[in-house]
Amino acid sequence: MTKEVFTDPRITAMGLLNEVHAGLNEKFQPLLAAHKLSLAEFDVLIRLARSPRYRLRMSDLAAQTILSTSGVTRVVDRLERDGLVTREACPSDRRGFFAVLTEAGQDRVERILPEHNALIETWFTGLLAPEALAALEDTLRTVRDAVRPSSTAGVTGEVERACLRRPDRSEPVAASE
Amino acid sequence: MTKEVFTDPRITAMGLLNEVHAGLNEKFQPLLAAHKLSLAEFDVLIRLARSPRYRLRMSDLAAQTILSTSGVTRVVDRLERDGLVTREACPSDRRGFFAVLTEAGQDRVERILPEHNALIETWFTGLLAPEALAALEDTLRTVRDAVRPSSTAGVTGEVERACLRRPDRSEPVAASE
């Protein structure tokens, strides 16, 4: 069996990316577990917190996160049961719903995020020289724009228009998680 | 609600990392699905293919992959059921088992990997200038070594000794997935 195919230098970068991703998420797990949140739930909360009027369409959440639309339905179910999010009907499209962050949800995010950011600093950004970090972001942005063109759905800030067709993609905004 | 905490520049890099990871894995999914493999299964197969004598201890697999030990048990169950892997008792430690890649497993990996590498080239490494890629690998390695010190468990090449205590970590070898 030829071994060259296993040691192809291209897979090195891919392997490193995967390991870094997995390792960092491992580091975040304890904090999230302490607040009874899964990664997917935290992701949804943060995206809502960063959105105008703390709301996003269910389908926009699905586009932004790693979740399918049914996954979003269930995550929002859980968050709603815990009082962190509510559903609000879209006035102009009766099929649509907004997930809206409640006051309790905002508090929860506000309480977790500083610790979470500290973990990122400790295990990731703090390990890198400023120019290395900048270069990394440039590089990642290049790849992101290639593989994930829809990652900014619903963040144009025109919430009033968000009930209409999904607006055009605007300048990419790096999502939080 | 103060918004600074949401736009903290530190989380930008983290968000990009997550999006790149998710986006790339999305690109790999069709190929793996065509071969009836999950990402975890493919990961295990590749790690076995890269290991001396195509074998690793179950616990080493757990340390290298994102899986827990019970997760490894079940993944190997499936791979064994499909004839790609067999379990082999460790002669010197009767608690231990090796997962060993069968001929069929080697063939399967050999058939998939070129296509997989091509996808990596198309969506990731091919998008970057050589020096940008090298810088990325350096940066990722720095973070990886911090968050994932055990990622090279069982790759020292001393298979005969692998039945004893897990050997010292040697020079990190970027894993494939």
Added chain:
DNA sequence: AGTAGATTGTTGTTGAGGCAAGTACAACTG
């Protein structure tokens, strides 16, 4: 208006994987 087709969101089913408890063995202690 009227119907075809697309889109939004929810639900039933299936399967993956983590945790904790259990079994079997190894290594250390006195």
Added chain:
DNA sequence: CAGTTGTACTTGCCTCAACAACAATCTACT
């Protein structure tokens, strides 16, 4: 050598998410 402690897996139970089928609604075309 008996007893304790630690390690290597496995198994039962649970949570979670994807897929597909479905209901409701919107859009476009005639």
